[in-house]
Amino acid sequence: MGKRDSNTAFFGQPKGLSTLFFTEMWERFSYYGMRAILLFYMYYAVTKGGLGMSQTTAASIMSIYGSLVYLSTLVGGWLSDRVWGSRKTVFYGGVLIMLGHIVLALPAGVTVLYSSIALIVVGTGLLKPNVSDMVGGLYSVEDRRRDAGFSIFVFGINLGSFIAPWLVPWAAQGFGVHIFGSQLNFHAGFSLAAVGMFFGLVQYVLGGKKYLSTESLTPNDPIDKGDLLNVIKWVVIIIIAIVAILAAMAGVGQLSVDNVITLLTILAIALPIYYFVMMFRSSKVTKIELGIH
Numbered sequence: 001m002g003k004r005d006s007n008t009a010f011f012g013q014p015k016g017l018s019t020l021f022f023t024e025m026w027e028r029f030s031y032y033g034m035r036a037i038l039l040f041y042m043y044y045a046v047t048k049g050g051l052g053m054s055q056t057t058a059a060s061i062m063s064i065y066g067s068l069v070y071l072s073t074l075v076g077g078w079l080s081d082r083v084w085g086s087r088k089t090v091f092y093g094g095v096l097i098m099l100g101h102i103v104l105a106l107p108a109g110v111t112v113l114y115s116s117i118a119l120i121v122v123g124t125g126l127l128k129p130n131v132s133d134m135v136g137g138l139y140s141v142e143d144r145r146r147d148a149g150f151s152i153f154v155f156g157i158n159l160g161s162f163i164a165p166w167l168v169p170w171a172a173q174g175f176g177v178h179i180f181g182s183q184l185n186f187h188a189g190f191s192l193a194a195v196g197m198f199f200g201l202v203q204y205v206l207g208g209k210k211y212l213s214t215e216s217l218t219p220n221d222p223i224d225k226g227d228l229l230n231v232i233k234w235v236v237i238i239i240i241a242i243v244a245i246l247a248a249m250a251g252v253g254q255l256s257v258d259n260v261i262t263l264l265t266i267l268a269i270a271l272p273i274y275y276f277v278m279m280f281r282s283s284k285v286t287k288i289e290l291g292i293h
Helices: 013-044 055-084 086-104 108-136 148-174 186-211 225-251 256-282
Strands: none
Touching: 013 086, 013 108, 013 148, 055 086, 055 108, 055 186, 055 256, 086 108, 108 148, 108 225, 148 186, 186 256, 225 256
8 A cells, every 4th residue: 555545644534635625615615605695795785785786687697607617617627737737726716716705895896796706717617626636636546445535525515515605694694793784794795705715725725735745736737838829829719709709799789698698508518518529539538537447
C-alpha cells in the first residue's frame, strides 16, 4: 500500500478529504443560501428591500443563472486540465464566488445584481467540477475506500445545501430581531453567504498546503503556447458571434429574457454533445475513464 492508502486521519479516510469536504460544504452553503433569497430579492418591492422586478422576469433570470452555472463547469474543467491545475482553479473559483456574494451584499441595484451573477457563475464553474476531481486524486486506483470517501464528500455537499436555506433567510429577516420594520435586509443574507465562502477558502488554503498532493498544482495535460493562442482566438470569435446575435435580436426587437433563455437552451444542448463527442474520440481518454473494462 502506498502513502495515499496509509493516510486514515479523517474517519479512516485521507486527511485531504476533510479539506475538500469543508471547501465544498461552504461553497454549497453560499450558493444555496444566496439562491434561497435571490428570487425574492429581485421581485420584492423596493419599499420592502427588493428590486421591484416582475415575478416573470425574476424567474427567467434565475433560469438563465442556473443554466450558466452548469455550462461554466465545462470551462472550469478545461482550465484545470490544461492551464492552472485543479488546486489553483478551485482557489480562483472560490475567490470569485466570495466576491460575487460581496458585490450582491451592496445595495446598488440591478447592475450590481448582474455583476454578482457573472462572478458567481464563473467562480462556480471553476470550483465545482475540480473539487470532485481532487477527491478522486486522494486515492490510488486499488484503494477500496474511494466509494466511501465520495459518500462522505457528498454528505458535505448535502450538509451545506441543507443548512443554508435556513440560516441565510434568517439573516435576511434580521436574525430573528425585528429591527428592520417591514423591510427585509436581503443584503445581510448575502453577506452571510460571502462569509461562508470565506471560511471555505481559509481552510482550503491552510489544509491544502498540508494535505493535498503537489500534483494538484499543475495541469494534467498542459497546453503549449501555440495551442493556447489558438484557443484564445476561437474564444474571442465565439464572444463576438454571441454579441452579434444579441445585437441582431435587439435590432429586430426580439431581445427579450425569453429569447435569451431559448438561445441558452440551444447552447446547453449543443455544447455537452460536442464536448462528449470530442471526449470519446480523444486518444487521451483511457478505457477506465470510458467505462470499458
